[in-house]
Amino acid sequence: MVAALLAFIPPLVAAQEKPAGRTAPAATAVAKAVLNINTATAAEFEGLPGIGARTAARILEYRQKNGPFKKIEELMNVRGVGEKSFLKLKPQLTVGPAKADHDD
Template sequence: MNTRKEKILFCIIIILCMALLGTIYNNSHKSSEIIIDDGNKNEETAINDGSNIEETSVIGVHISGAVKTPGFIWIKEGTRLGEALEYVGGTLVDADLDAVNLSKKLTDEEKVYIPKIGEVEKYYSADLSNEINASKNYSSKSDKININTAGIAELDTLPGIGEAYAKRIIEYRESNGFFKSIEEIKNVSGIGEKRYEAIKDLITVK
């Protein structure tokens, strides 16, 4: 009798031990899965963080005037005006692209205005016609200004230039090197044919 009870008790103990071992195994397996998942998440996070660090520097510029969607845009540092116009949908059919320098590299916080055809000429025609006549007398009395070495103050004395255009001339010179001819000054943003006619007898590139 005692032997039978002992066998039953022994079987119960074996079953309990197996159940306990099964529970321990399941818990340890779940723990290992959690650790693996956490590792994958951390790895993905590290990859995303790394890609953000490697992004190219961007700058903010404002493009207005004769463009399809004027406003503020983010572009890559070093983008030229001609490329940036694609981000505002391109220009309107009456945009005067000869009045701007499409090869100019844009800078952060810069605003660029794209005029319509005839807009620049209409605004400056009256003043420039007088300045062209005045420049003929001025050139006979003064030495010509070397646009490769002149500073803002000296360029500011040229008719129709002023401080704003003087800065553009210097910026162009720093970006593209010395002017090879006086005609090259027309590549500076805003200096068109009429403005060039007003100063061509007053400047040199010697």
């Protein structure tokens, strides 16, 4: 009886491992990408873990009202982005070179 039960365990384990194996490369690729929060679109923000459509819209609204982010930590000023979320996202974010907002 035990042998019969053990015969079913390897296929179950293999079935559970396959989805993780398929999603891991995509997750790794996303984790390695760096997103410029001064130029990112709502769709790009939504591609970050924990950022939905509503938070992405708030980030864009904040950026429009306050100008370019000077440092990535300013993202925590946006409602919906707390310290815990920010710390997870931090390695994937950059502000890039700030653009001048004046005419020469």
